[in-house]
Structure formats: C-alpha cells, structure tokens
Amino acid sequence: MIIDCHGHYTTTPAPHQRFRDAQLARLDDPAMPSPKPAEISDDEIRESIEPNQLRLLRERGGDLTIFSPRAASMEHHVPDLETAQVWARACNDLIHRVVRLFPDSFAGVCQLPQTPGDPIGSVVEELRRCVDELGFVGCNLNPDPSGGHWTAPPLTDEFWFPLYEAMEELDVPAMIHVSASDNPSFHHTGAHYLNADTTVFMQLVQGDLFARFPNLRFVIPHGGGAVPYHWGRYRGLADRLGRPPLEEHVMRNVFFDTCVYHQAGIDLLFDVIDADNILFGSELLGAVRGADPDTGIAWDDTKRYIDELGLSRDDQRLVFEQNARRIYPRLDARTGG
Amino acid sequence: MIIDCHGHYTTTPAPHQRFRDAQLARLDDPAMPSPKPAEISDDEIRESIEPNQLRLLRERGGDLTIFSPRAASMEHHVPDLETAQVWARACNDLIHRVVRLFPDSFAGVCQLPQTPGDPIGSVVEELRRCVDELGFVGCNLNPDPSGGHWTAPPLTDEFWFPLYEAMEELDVPAMIHVSASDNPSFHHTGAHYLNADTTVFMQLVQGDLFARFPNLRFVIPHGGGAVPYHWGRYRGLADRLGRPPLEEHVMRNVFFDTCVYHQAGIDLLFDVIDADNILFGSELLGAVRGADPDTGIAWDDTKRYIDELGLSRDDQRLVFEQNARRIYPRLDARTGG
Numbered sequence: 047m048i049i050d051c052h053g054h055y056t057t058t059p060a061p062h063q064r065f066r067d068a069q070l071a072r073l074d075d076p077a078m079p080s081p082k083p084a085e086i087s088d089d090e091i092r093e094s095i096e097p098n099q100l101r102l103l104r105e106r107g108g109d110l111t112i113f114s115p116r117a118a119s120m121e122h123h124v125p126d127l128e129t130a131q132v133w134a135r136a137c138n139d140l141i142h143r144v145v146r147l148f149p150d151s152f153a154g155v156c157q158l159p160q161t162p163g164d165p166i167g168s169v170v171e172e173l174r175r176c177v178d179e180l181g182f183v184g185c186n187l188n189p190d191p192s193g194g195h196w197t198a199p200p201l202t203d204e205f206w207f208p209l210y211e212a213m214e215e216l217d218v219p220a221m222i223h224v225s226a227s228d229n230p231s232f233h234h235t236g237a238h239y240l241n242a243d244t245t246v247f248m249q250l251v252q253g254d255l256f257a258r259f260p261n262l263r264f265v266i267p268h269g270g271g272a273v274p275y276h277w278g279r280y281r282g283l284a285d286r287l288g289r290p291p292l293e294e295h296v297m298r299n300v301f302f303d304t305c306v307y308h309q310a311g312i313d314l315l316f317d318v319i320d321a322d323n324i325l326f327g328s329e330l331l332g333a334v335r336g337a338d339p340d341t342g343i344a345w346d347d348t349k350r351y352i353d354e355l356g357l358s359r360d361d362q363r364l365v366f367e368q369n370a371r372r373i374y375p376r377l378d379a380r381t382g383g
Numbered sequence: 384m385i386i387d388c389h390g391h392y393t394t395t396p397a398p399h400q401r402f403r404d405a406q407l408a409r410l411d412d413p414a415m416p417s418p419k420p421a422e423i424s425d426d427e428i429r430e431s432i433e434p435n436q437l438r439l440l441r442e443r444g445g446d447l448t449i450f451s452p453r454a455a456s457m458e459h460h461v462p463d464l465e466t467a468q469v470w471a472r473a474c475n476d477l478i479h480r481v482v483r484l485f486p487d488s489f490a491g492v493c494q495l496p497q498t499p500g501d502p503i504g505s506v507v508e509e510l511r512r513c514v515d516e517l518g519f520v521g522c523n524l525n526p527d528p529s530g531g532h533w534t535a536p537p538l539t540d541e542f543w544f545p546l547y548e549a550m551e552e553l554d555v556p557a558m559i560h561v562s563a564s565d566n567p568s569f570h571h572t573g574a575h576y577l578n579a580d581t582t583v584f585m586q587l588v589q590g591d592l593f594a595r596f597p598n599l600r601f602v603i604p605h606g607g608g609a610v611p612y613h614w615g616r617y618r619g620l621a622d623r624l625g626r627p628p629l630e631e632h633v634m635r636n637v638f639f640d641t642c643v644y645h646q647a648g649i650d651l652l653f654d655v656i657d658a659d660n661i662l663f664g665s666e667l668l669g670a671v672r673g674a675d676p677d678t679g680i681a682w683d684d685t686k687r688y689i690d691e692l693g694l695s696r697d698d699q700r701l702v703f704e705q706n707a708r709r710i711y712p713r714l715d716a717r718t719g720g
Contacts, residue, residue, distance in 0.1 A: 230536065240613060241578040268616075269612065276644065282682040283572065307613065308614050308618075
C-alpha cells in the first residue's frame with residue numbers, strides 16, 4: 047500500500063471561497079451579515095476531487111492521501127479568532143466529507159484556528175473535535191500564524207505546550223506548515239514554506255522539546271526545507287551548541303516528506319536521512335503544477351524520483367507505508383492496518 | 384590560484400568589540416560620551432589573523448580570501464543611522480588594515496551602514512568610500528536590515544536601485560548576507576542566513592531586476608540556501624510565473640558559494656548548478672567551527688569536498704579562481720590577474 051502523507055484540498059468548489067470572501071468582507075465592514083459556510087453537494091465534492099487529486103493518486107500508483115485543507119488559504123494572519131474558528135471548522139468539515147465519500151483514498155488532517163495573537167485554547171478545541179468526532183489522523187501546525195512576520199514564539203516555547211499535550215493524548219502528529227505570506231519579501235511556496243521548515247528544525251536543535259514530549263511527532267514537509275542539503279551544518283551546530291547528535295536529539299520525533307521536485311534533490315534526501323525518517327509525499331495539488339519541459343514528468347510526481355533510487359524492499363515499505371502508519375497511528379483504525 | 388570568496392573577520396581584537404559595546408550603551412543612555420573607534424596596533428591585527436584565517440587558508444591550500452567584517456556583528460537592526468555609519472566605517476577600516484598587512488592573502492569587501500528604516504544614500508556613500516579609497520572589491524548586502532522581522536522591501540524594489548546603480552558604475556558585486564537575528568524564531572547561522580538566501584533567490588525569480596541592471600551581480604552564499612536542493616521547485620515556479628528559464632532569467636547574474644558543510648550537499652550543488660555559477664567559499668571563520676567526529680574533517684573545509692568531486696581542470700579553474708575574477712573584476716587590479 048502506498049500512502050501519500052501530504053495532499054491539500056486546493057480544488058474546493060467555488061462557493062467555499064465565496065464564503066471565505068464574505069467572511070473577510072465582514073471584517074472590513076462589521077455591519078455586514080455574518081456569512082454561513084457554503085452549502086455544497088456531494089456531487090460538487092466528487093467533481094472537485096475525482097478528476098484532480100483522486101485521478102492523480104491512482105495514475106501515479108498511490109492508494110491513500112493524508113489530506114488537509116489548502117495551506118495557503120488557512121490565512122492565520124487574519125487577526126480575528128472567531129473568524130479563524132468558523133473558517134477552520136468549515137475547511138475541516140469539507141475534508142471530512144471528502145473522506146466520507148472516498149474512505150479508501152483519503153484520511154483527514156485538520157487546519158487549526160490559529161491567529162497571530164490569541165491563546166491556544168481554541169486550537170486545542172478544534173483539534174479534539176477533528177480527531178474525536180471526525181476521525182482525523184493529524185493536524186497542520188503553523189509556526190508563524192502572522193504570515194511572514196514571525197511574531198509567534200518558537201515552537202519550543204511553553205506557549206505551544208497545551209497543544210502538544212493534546213497531541214500526545216490523542217496520539218496524532220503535526221505537519222509543520224505555514225500558510226499564505228502576508229509579507230512581500232516572501233513568495234509563499236518559493237520561500238515562506240521552505241524557510242518555515244528550516245526555521246523549525248533549527249528551533250528543535252536549539253531546544254529540548256522532545257525530552258518533555260517524548261511522543262510528540264512533527265512531519266517537516268518539502269523535504270525538510272534546506273535541512274538535508276545543509277546536514278553537515280546542522281550536525282556541526284548541534285555539536286557546537288552542546289546538543290546530542292541529531293539522531294538522538296531531534297530525529298526520533300521529526301520526519302521529512304519527499305516533496306522535493308527533482309531527482310538530484312531526492313537522491314540527496316535519501317543519501318543523508320535515514321529511511322525511517324522519510325515519508326512519501328507529493329503535495330498534490332499542488333505547490334508547483336506542470337511538468338519539466340525537458341522530461342515531460344510532472345514536477346510533483348515524486349514517486350517517480352523515489353522509484354529511481356533502487357531502494358530495498360524494506361526501505362520502500364518504510365517510506366511508502368510503514369512510517370506513515372507509525373507516525374499517524376490513527377490511520378490503522380481507518381484502514382484496517 | 385585558489386580564491387575563497389567568503390571569509391569574515393570574526394577574530395577582531397577585543398577593543399573593537401568594546402567600542403561597539405560603548406556605542407550600544409550610548410544608544411541606551413545618550414548622556415554618555417560618544418565613543419571613538421578602538422586604537423588597535425598592527426601587531427594586534429597580525430596576531431588576530433595569522434593563527435586563524437591566514438593559517439587555515441594556507442593549511443587548506445588557498446591563496447586569497449575575499450574578506451569582510453563579521454556578518455553577525457553588522458547588527459543592522461539597531462535603528463540609528465549615525466551609529467550604523469560609524470560602526471560600518473570602523474569595521475571596514477579594520478578590513479582595510481588586514482588587507483594592507485597581508486595584501487597577497489586578503490581582498491576587502493565592505494559592510495554597509497544599513498538600518499531598518501533609513502533611506503539608502505549613506506549606504507551608497509560608504510560603498511563608494513570603500514571601493515574608491517580603500518580598494519575594496521565588493522560589498523555585503525543585507526536584504527533584511529531589521530534582523531529577522533523582514534520589514535524591508537524585496538531586493539527587486541526601487542528602494543534599492545541607487546545602490547545597484549553605484550554597484551554597476553563601480554563594477555562590484557554584492558554578497559547577499561543578513562546579520563544577527565533579532566527574532567527568537569531564527570537562529571542566525573542555522574535558520575536566518577539560509578532563509579535569506581532562499582528568500583532573495585525567489586524574489587529574483589518573481590521580479591525582473593536584471594533586465595534593468597544587466598551588469599548587477601549577486602553572490603548568494605551558503606550554497607544558495609535551500610535553492611539547489613529544490614531546483615525542480617524553482618524551475619517549476621519560474622515556468623508557472625511565466626518567467627524565462629532560470630538560466631536566462633536569474634543565473635546570468637547570480638552565483639552560489641560552496642559553504643555547504645558535507646560531501647552530499649556539495650555533490651548536489653555541482654550536480655544541478657553550472658560550474659560557471661559556483662564560487663569556492665568556506666565562511667572562515669566560521670559559522671560552524673569544529674570537525675565532523677566521524678571523519679575528523681573540519682566542517683568548513685569545503686575544498687576537501689570539492690576535491691572529491693573529480694572536476695575537470697577547466698571546472699576547477701572556474702570554481703577556484705576564474706569565476707571570482709569575473710564576478711569581482713577589481714580583484715585583478717589587486718592581484719595582477
């Protein structure tokens with residue numbers, strides 16, 4: 047079985063975005079009526095998924111996608127908690143409907159109602175709702191809800207601990223995933239996403255978070271940002287900071303996906319990172335749509351790059367299935383493990 | 384001849400830092416006297432360089448280091464222009480003295496008196512002083528003088544154009560280099576530096592800066608941040624944004640150094656980036672001091688990794704010497720090229 051750990055619902059039916067637009071318009075003009083989440087039919091959902099994520103999953107030989115709301119649309123930088131809560135619930139409820147319509151092909155991961163300034167209680171509440179009531183298997187955690195201004199404390203700060211306590215109790219991991227960039231310095235998929243991956247990894251090297259939360263698990267997407275390419279730098283910095291080797295200090299709890307869109311990058315990832323720490327992912331659909339004009343291969347068809355590696359059967363099973371089951375144990379309840 | 388394009392004066396004699404401390408103390412208490420740059424003897428400078436940067440340069444087989452003030456100490460986030468000007472001048476004057484004492488081994492690159500909020504005129508002024516009067520061959524340009532808050536416009540914004548005009552006129556390149564992080568989210572060498580490299584590259588993909596400044600040249604250090612590892616992502620994003628291929632749109636004016644501290648990373652860099660665009664650099668001394676405990680090789684002994692590649696003689700000459708001479712043409716006036 048082949049599990050893609052990183053898919054987003056980037057093809058939601060248009061009324062969903064119209065609801066969001068109405069939410070944002072009301073923030074500008076509070077006299078406007080409070081909008082209600084869009085009414086979307088099952089057929090509309092099928093039509094948005096079947097020719098897109100589901101088609102590509104099947105064409106490329108995958109079986110199950112761990113599926114979350116569109117990352118750029120989380121828009122945690124919008125500074126209104128109630129708006130964030132209603133929006134996250136609407137997005138997560140749509141994911142839940144996709145999962146119910148295609149239970150063999152999708153498992154749900156939730157958007158959290160983060161904001162730049164609010165306490166984390168409502169984030170925990172939505173995580174519990176999604177896991178307990180909707181059967182979700184994890185969450186996306188934004189280390190920079192300000193959208194590129196980086197005003198939140200590092201992920202090692204006690205600010206985040208109530209969320210980590212809930213994650214350990216529920217036995218769900220978080221994928222580290224920022225949202226839209228509200229800062230003109232940062233293109234979202236070309237800079238902000240990769241920077242966040244790199245930043246969080248280094249926060250974890252500096253801190254000692256997993257001593258306190260030994261069962262906490264983070265998936266750092268986009269192949270770990272800049273980290274594997276600079277693995278020597280991180281090994282050296284860990285030593286310089288008096289931290290244990292990365293394998294003990296960070297890599298028991300941190301995993302990278304394979305959203306690296308060329309062969310040389312995937313080669314490097316598997317060269318320096320243990321197969322136990324790599325999860326197949328493609329980021330469908332899609333940070334980078336289109337195909338390499340030189341080869342005709344879609345940028346995000348990451349399985350093709352992995353297939354070229356000549357991995358052992360054991361490592362293939364780890365990367366395509368077993369790591370995902372270990373890190374997202376609630377998958378097994380769903381998929382009959 | 385082997386030219387290291389990326390060295391910093393991280394071993395300045397103690398009085399230099401005491402001067403800086405006095406500057407900062409006076410910002411807190413303007414009643415204090417205005418401090419004067421430290422009086423440092425030639426012997427003190429020799430003693431700070433010979434057993435450190437110069438010894439390592441020679442031991443590792445290098446000939447010349449393109450040398451600039453300590454990056455983390457630029458501290459552009461301190462919001463006082465006069466303080467920044469005096470500090471940059473003091474730092475640059477010290478570099479000039481190193482170059483005069485060891486003219487065969489060092490060439491100067493200047494710190495610019497950037498601040499988070501001031502116009503760019505004084506930056507241009509200090510660049511002209513360093514090039515015209517001190518014989519420097521380039522500058523370090525900080526795309527985020529706020530120190531991790533990213534409040535400056537992207538490097539493609541016209542805010543920066545007066546600097547670019549001066550750089551073209553003087554025929555000097557800039558290394559893109561942030562300074563200390565004033566944001567607890569970002570470790571400086573483990574996150575902020577790499578993020579800046581990645582961010583600027585994507586700004587250049589989005590914009591069209593080199594159409595306006597065809598002779599402008601940027602060296603993006605630390606092996607280009609996350610860029611070569613995600614080369615497929617950037618190729619795809621350029622296509623998606625309707626930009627020409629990266630080779631035409633960016634890589635005629637952008638170069639990466641080799642400050643990547645392990646073999647697999649250097650392998651990847653040379654696998655995806657043309658040898659015309661790579662400059663030998665080691666970041667001595669040093670973002671990451673110490674040696675790999677598994678091999679005993681110093682992390683920043685990047686020449687050893689390059690030597691392992693088995694490059695052709697032509698590519699060796701490009702990476703170790705000719706690219707540097709082409710990108711920093713003022714080197715030739717100094718070194719008799």
